[in-house]
Amino acid sequence: MFLLGFLTRRLAQGAVIVLLVTFLIFTLLRVIPGDPVRLMVGGMAPDTLVEQIAEEMGLRDPIPVQFARYMSGVVQGDLGQSFVRPASGAAVGGAAFDDATRGERAQVLTLIAETAPYTIQLALLAMALALLVAVPIGVFAGLSPGRWPDRVALYLGSVFVSVPNFWLGIVLALVFSVQLGWLPAIGYENFAYTILPAIVLAVEIAPFIIRTLSVSVAQVMRESYIGAAAVRGLGQTRIIMAHALKNASVPLLNLLGVQFSLLLGGVLVVEFIFDYPGLGLLTINAVLQRDFPLIQGIAIVTSVAFVMINIFVDLLATMIDPRLEY
Amino acid sequence: MTDQTTSLAAVTTPDVENSVSQRILSGAWSSAEFRIGFFVFVFMVLIALFYPLFSSIDPIAMDVRARMTPPLFLGEGWSWRHPLGTDQLGRDMLMRCLVGLRYSLLIGLATVLLMLAVGCMVGLFAGYRGGLTDTVLMRITDAQLSIPMIILAIAILGVARPTIPAIILVLGLSGWPVYARVMRSVILAERNKEYVRGATVLGASDLRIMFLLLLPICLPPIVFVAVLDVARMMIFEAVLGFLGLGVQPPTPTFGNIIADGRKYLVNAWWIATMPGIFLLVTLLSLNLMGAALERARNRIYGGLE
Amino acid sequence: MTETPLLDVRGLTVEAGRAEAAPRILDDVSFSLQAKRILGVIGPGGSGKTTLAHALVNWLRPPLEVTSGEIRFRGEDILAMPSDRSARLRGKTIAYVGGDPQGAMNPTMHVGEQIVEKLRAVEPGVSYKEARERAVALLGAVRIPSPEQRFGEYPFQYSGGMMQRAMIVDALIANPELLIADSITQPLDVTVGAQILKLMRELSERFDTAILFISASLPTVADVADEILVLEGGRVAEFAAVDDVISRPRHAATRKLIDELPKLWHRDGMTTAAATDKAQTVLSVQNVSRVYPIKSKSGLGKPKLLQAVRDVSFDIHAGENFGVVGESGCGKSTLMRLLTALEKPDTGHIVFDGEDIFGRGRAGTRRFRREVQLVLQDPFGSLPPQSSIGEIISEPLVIHNEGDRRQRRTRALDMMGEVGLDRSLYESLPTRLTAGQRQRVNVARAMILEPRLMIMDETLSALDQTEQSRLIDLFERLQAQHGFTYLFISHDIALVRRVCARIAVMYLGEVVELAANERLFFNPGHPYSKALLSAAPTLEDRRYRPEDCLLEGEPPSPIDLPPGCAFASRCPSAFDRCRKINPQPVYRGDHDRAACHLLQPEPVAS
Numbered sequence A: 001m002f003l004l005g006f007l008t009r010r011l012a013q014g015a016v017i018v019l020l021v022t023f024l025i026f027t028l029l030r031v032i033p034g035d036p037v038r039l040m041v042g043g044m045a046p047d048t049l050v051e052q053i054a055e056e057m058g059l060r061d062p063i064p065v066q067f068a069r070y071m072s073g074v075v076q077g078d079l080g081q082s083f084v085r086p087a088s089g090a091a092v093g094g095a096a097f098d099d100a101t102r103g104e105r106a107q108v109l110t111l112i113a114e115t116a117p118y119t120i121q122l123a124l125l126a127m128a129l130a131l132l133v134a135v136p137i138g139v140f141a142g143l144s145p146g147r148w149p150d151r152v153a154l155y156l157g158s159v160f161v162s163v164p165n166f167w168l169g170i171v172l173a174l175v176f177s178v179q180l181g182w183l184p185a186i187g188y189e190n191f192a193y194t195i196l197p198a199i200v201l202a203v204e205i206a207p208f209i210i211r212t213l214s215v216s217v218a219q220v221m222r223e224s225y226i227g228a229a230a231v232r233g234l235g236q237t238r239i240i241m242a243h244a245l246k247n248a249s250v251p252l253l254n255l256l257g258v259q260f261s262l263l264l265g266g267v268l269v270v271e272f273i274f275d276y277p278g279l280g281l282l283t284i285n286a287v288l289q290r291d292f293p294l295i296q297g298i299a300i301v302t303s304v305a306f307v308m309i310n311i312f313v314d315l316l317a318t319m320i321d322p323r324l325e326y
Numbered sequence B: 001m002t003d004q005t006t007s008l009a010a011v012t013t014p015d016v017e018n019s020v021s022q023r024i025l026s027g028a029w030s031s032a033e034f035r036i037g038f039f040v041f042v043f044m045v046l047i048a049l050f051y052p053l054f055s056s057i058d059p060i061a062m063d064v065r066a067r068m069t070p071p072l073f074l075g076e077g078w079s080w081r082h083p084l085g086t087d088q089l090g091r092d093m094l095m096r097c098l099v100g101l102r103y104s105l106l107i108g109l110a111t112v113l114l115m116l117a118v119g120c121m122v123g124l125f126a127g128y129r130g131g132l133t134d135t136v137l138m139r140i141t142d143a144q145l146s147i148p149m150i151i152l153a154i155a156i157l158g159v160a161r162p163t164i165p166a167i168i169l170v171l172g173l174s175g176w177p178v179y180a181r182v183m184r185s186v187i188l189a190e191r192n193k194e195y196v197r198g199a200t201v202l203g204a205s206d207l208r209i210m211f212l213l214l215l216p217i218c219l220p221p222i223v224f225v226a227v228l229d230v231a232r233m234m235i236f237e238a239v240l241g242f243l244g245l246g247v248q249p250p251t252p253t254f255g256n257i258i259a260d261g262r263k264y265l266v267n268a269w270w271i272a273t274m275p276g277i278f279l280l281v282t283l284l285s286l287n288l289m290g291a292a293l294e295r296a297r298n299r300i301y302g303g304l305e
Numbered sequence C: 001m002t003e004t005p006l007l008d009v010r011g012l013t014v015e016a017g018r019a020e021a022a023p024r025i026l027d028d029v030s031f032s033l034q035a036k037r038i039l040g041v042i043g044p045g046g047s048g049k050t051t052l053a054h055a056l057v058n059w060l061r062p063p064l065e066v067t068s069g070e071i072r073f074r075g076e077d078i079l080a081m082p083s084d085r086s087a088r089l090r091g092k093t094i095a096y097v098g099g100d101p102q103g104a105m106n107p108t109m110h111v112g113e114q115i116v117e118k119l120r121a122v123e124p125g126v127s128y129k130e131a132r133e134r135a136v137a138l139l140g141a142v143r144i145p146s147p148e149q150r151f152g153e154y155p156f157q158y159s160g161g162m163m164q165r166a167m168i169v170d171a172l173i174a175n176p177e178l179l180i181a182d183s184i185t186q187p188l189d190v191t192v193g194a195q196i197l198k199l200m201r202e203l204s205e206r207f208d209t210a211i212l213f214i215s216a217s218l219p220t221v222a223d224v225a226d227e228i229l230v231l232e233g234g235r236v237a238e239f240a241a242v243d244d245v246i247s248r249p250r251h252a253a254t255r256k257l258i259d260e261l262p263k264l265w266h267r268d269g270m271t272t273a274a275a276t277d278k279a280q281t282v283l284s285v286q287n288v289s290r291v292y293p294i295k296s297k298s299g300l301g302k303p304k305l306l307q308a309v310r311d312v313s314f315d316i317h318a319g320e321n322f323g324v325v326g327e328s329g330c331g332k333s334t335l336m337r338l339l340t341a342l343e344k345p346d347t348g349h350i351v352f353d354g355e356d357i358f359g360r361g362r363a364g365t366r367r368f369r370r371e372v373q374l375v376l377q378d379p380f381g382s383l384p385p386q387s388s389i390g391e392i393i394s395e396p397l398v399i400h401n402e403g404d405r406r407q408r409r410t411r412a413l414d415m416m417g418e419v420g421l422d423r424s425l426y427e428s429l430p431t432r433l434t435a436g437q438r439q440r441v442n443v444a445r446a447m448i449l450e451p452r453l454m455i456m457d458e459t460l461s462a463l464d465q466t467e468q469s470r471l472i473d474l475f476e477r478l479q480a481q482h483g484f485t486y487l488f489i490s491h492d493i494a495l496v497r498r499v500c501a502r503i504a505v506m507y508l509g510e511v512v513e514l515a516a517n518e519r520l521f522f523n524p525g526h527p528y529s530k531a532l533l534s535a536a537p538t539l540e541d542r543r544y545r546p547e548d549c550l551l552e553g554e555p556p557s558p559i560d561l562p563p564g565c566a567f568a569s570r571c572p573s574a575f576d577r578c579r580k581i582n583p584q585p586v587y588r589g590d591h592d593r594a595a596c597h598l599l600q601p602e603p604v605a606s
Helices: A002-031 A036-041 A047-056 A063-075 A108-143 A148-162 A165-179 A192-222 A224-231 A236-258 A260-274 A279-288 A292-320 B002-011 B020-029 B032-054 B093-129 B131-146 B149-159 B164-191 B194-202 B206-242 B254-264 B270-301 C049-056 C083-089 C111-122 C128-141 C147-151 C160-172 C190-207 C218-224 C242-247 C252-260 C332-339 C361-371 C389-399 C405-419 C423-427 C435-447 C465-482 C493-499 C517-522 C527-535 C576-580
Strands: A081-086 A105-107 C007-016 C024-033 C038-042 C064-073 C094-097 C178-182 C210-215 C227-232 C235-241 C281-294 C304-317 C321-325 C347-352 C372-375 C453-457 C485-490 C502-507 C510-516 C586-588 C592-594
Touching: A002 A063, A002 A292, A002 B131, A002 B149, A036 A047, A081 A108, A081 A292, A105 A108, A108 A148, A108 A192, A108 A236, A108 A260, A108 A279, A108 A292, A148 A192, A148 B032, A148 B206, A148 B270, A165 A192, A165 A260, A165 B206, A165 B254, A165 B270, A192 A224, A192 A236, A192 A260, A192 B270, A224 A236, A236 A260, A236 A292, A236 C111, A260 A279, A260 A292, A260 B149, A279 A292, A279 B149, A292 B131, A292 B149, B020 B032, B020 B206, B020 B270, B032 B093, B032 B270, B093 B131, B093 B164, B093 B206, B093 B254, B093 B270, B131 B164, B149 B164, B149 B206, B164 B206, B194 B206, B194 C372, B194 C389, B194 C435, B206 B254, B206 B270, B254 B270, C007 C049, C024 C049, C024 C064, C024 C235, C038 C049, C038 C218, C049 C064, C049 C178, C049 C210, C094 C160, C111 C128, C111 C147, C111 C160, C128 C147, C128 C160, C160 C190, C190 C210, C190 C218, C190 C527, C210 C218, C218 C242, C227 C242, C227 C252, C235 C242, C235 C252, C252 C465, C281 C332, C281 C485, C304 C321, C304 C332, C304 C347, C304 C485, C304 C510, C321 C493, C332 C453, C332 C485, C361 C372, C372 C435, C389 C405, C389 C423, C389 C435, C405 C423, C405 C435, C405 C465, C435 C465, C465 C493, C485 C493, C493 C517, C502 C517, C502 C527, C510 C517, C510 C527
Parallel strands: C038 C210, C038 C227, C094 C178, C178 C210, C321 C485, C321 C502, C372 C453, C453 C485
Antiparallel strands: A081 A105, C007 C024, C007 C064, C227 C235, C281 C304, C281 C347, C502 C510, C510 C592, C586 C592
8 A cells, every 4th residue: 555655656756757857858959059950961951951851850840849749759658760870870971961761760769778788787787896895895984983994985985086987997998908908998799898887887986885884874873772782682793784784774775866867977978988889878979969859868768767766766765764654 | 140150151161162164174174184185185276276377388389399298207208397298289288287177176166156056045945935835846856866967968068069157057057956955954954943933933034034044054064065066076077078078179178188188098198197197186185175074064963072 | 688789889980081080970889789679869960870870781882981890790790700791691681771762772673573682682592483472471561552563563653651661571571680770751751651660660579670760850769769879970979768868868969859849739839920800811712723634655545634732722811820731742832833823723713912813914923923922942952053142132123123233232231131141141152051041041032022921832841950940030030020921831740830820731632621720739620630740750748649540551642533532541530421522621610621521510609
């Protein structure tokens, strides 16, 4: 009963959020200067042709009309077609202004579906690496506030968070790929190509986990029930493992929900540096090519992912701490 | 009655008279990491401000004869004239890094100020007014939070021309939701305190309570931790430059220097790495200060001091 | 006294750190406790009571540490034992119950599971099934209703009193020989606290457990203990049998504790300001109700209704001291918010000076707020932390646009003088002040507009007895000078006994009785009033015994109120009609009334 109500409410809220996001991006793309049609048909094309194509594509209609048309497609699962990408793969050159065969252009949904698995693989590996490093550091720091594990966590966290991700990518590629030849860096052929990008991403995420965990563990350890547990006769190991860590994990879960956008931002840059064929690279290329339908599609998909992840995270948090349910 | 009250005053310790912000600052100052960060940061800012003024080197002047000079003591042909070496066009790396740092700091600070201003106002109104205002503002905040900031930023900057005000506006407007949330939760907690209720009963207006009573108390702790975000925004600025969406060449920024240097990685590794180290050191100093401030704040709010 | 005492503490000294000048929290404390006896420990705040409890269970946190002395348990010094052996005593042989039941258990685990976890930690041989059975049985024994179901609930689903019962189960389940009970009734309402005390006495007999009972309330300790240890400033002031301590106190500290106790049942010496017969009505509360909808988090279904204030009516006359008394959840705080126009009632009217306070929009509310001022409970949360005392006191003048800067300063300084604050404090921040001084700042701030009615919402609750007395004197003086009317909202029976002429008793949102001071105390009309009076701790001869006035059980939740009288579930004289029909107020004389089916209307005197 609770679960049903919770999901209904959150999904409804999520739908509103996604709608808002879509509208925001949609409007922004049409309000700011830079005509995508000009880019599509090339600088040489006559203005009349630009106008003609724009009219044909409905880009001169009022924004609400365009938005309504777009949304009616979206609810049927149609995110539209890319402006510039053909269904076959490589981007269509800007000069091909006599192009009439729009049917050959790639479906946005297909483009996203093809690239998303790579990104998910990268994100999961990065998250695993980050947790592997950050959880022990954060927990030890939280258990001994002010002492050396805490110092280590502070300095390590500060160094990690200060490293510009794109620069680290370049340096790691230079060292491990160019000089040592241990790991491949550019493109994607097999799993090994995921490792370097994942390390860069993990370095970016880890400090947030360290910081959140060390704070929340330290805080839980100060709770009176932790002190009381020892007086009641429980052993220290049991107090930490069964009581402290469980309760300290709730803020970490919330962090993972909120910092989803951080992860995505990182993915974008890392994929660009390593030419990794995921969603991030797709996004950057879409932006550079002013491929409006693709940008919109990616924004919708990411905000849906954000909403879903947050619902899942909150549900998990409620299972750990039932007080959140009330 | 007076002798009695003076004796009561004598019982209390006088050194707790400082305000919360003073206690946070002095708490942070007493830690080594804050001082290290502070001195490094001040040093970096000073040279970024004054070295270009007193040096005759032009950051965009090319000198083909001196191209790809390595940094001091590293490799052949280094010179004192170019302590960090030169790039592929013979431009002085140190000067370019310093100019880059100026822009980076300018954009980082301005962005965070904008984020703070927008976020705190939204959070203040949402938290204090509650009800419908709260619901509407927070749904907008959630929506904004669910678009990865960087996608929004590059989407806008990729389509529009990236100028400095545009970059500040875009980064600032996409970063405010976190502050709105934090401010709202702080206000929500503070709003139910008795002194706020007391002020209402005295007849104080809502605006008076919000801006004269709550804001001075709730803002400083948030501002301290915003130091961490200055560093984050500087990274974003560099990322944008790296993607070609930041301040445009020939103006040097960390992002575009590193993007350029990437092509010469094998022949002249320092072009891409030196600005990175430069940026890293600056950010590290900021982050150390921010982390120390955050800890001091947590200690004080956690009731440990 | 040939047998070895169960607990023998010798020369125990606890200091905050090892430094030469380190403050001594406990100084050379010695006492002993025989098996199966109850030793009460009493002392004013800061006398080291809790430190003593913590030292006994090895719970001292740095910088506190034992610097000398012995704690002999069955003849063996705990402090000298290897740490694994002393750890095995904890929870098993020496159990502890503290004064913070809601914070004593992990909030994200079932209460029952945590009791089982504890039992199996101190008695490793016990199977889960057996431990569970023992826990459920004991939960039933401490009269927690439906213990099987309660076993699987979380701490936040328990009320404070229930949780304290569960903590007692947790402490006693491993059959300890010594139980240290540190301020266990302190956070609880008096009627609930009285039930817990009764339970403690029963259980200690049943389990043959010796108890070290620590409390700040001398009457409570005297009620429970066989012997009393009086602590003062970390030293033992007196250690003797209960009767000796009460009737023949030898130490000044003990005498002070006894003298400071407010007198409930003396008929003289009360200084309550009563209104003259012709006094006009200042504030009239007419059939006021306030309901809060409680949304379920899932957002489905109808919101439940929390009836915080139900059909409350009373009049306050000019120049009198009116009291509203009741326990937590009785609607006092909601009533305060309504009376200060922070919230609007759902039904009914609040009439001030002949005018509905919500009747004339913002301007009317603003004018009302000049005339009625509020002094709040929490001396630490009620002052804005970053304004100077002068600013705080003169702020009402700024808000209401009165006087220029210099006039405001003069008036603020005058006020400081009147309430007994040193004028040199004008520029200081409130952080420097003691609780009593802070409340004086609050009083000065409320007075500066010269209001007609002052609402004192638990204003004195956070202060110790001495400071309370001083402030009461101050209130009287100010009343004589300025002609204020006071409304005291409090949970403290002794306080309203001392200062209020007429008293309204609230229970679950209703005024169950409204009576003059004397009548309420010596001839209460409502069984709940009687129960409340019986539970008030006192050393005097009790007029009413809690055993006769109160049944086991907790007040029903204000969300699902039963149809009849709200007190029926705890009332010893309840009968069928009480559970079906909510009684109407029955007048006893001109003004006094009580809502009980047992009462017969008394003829109006005039």
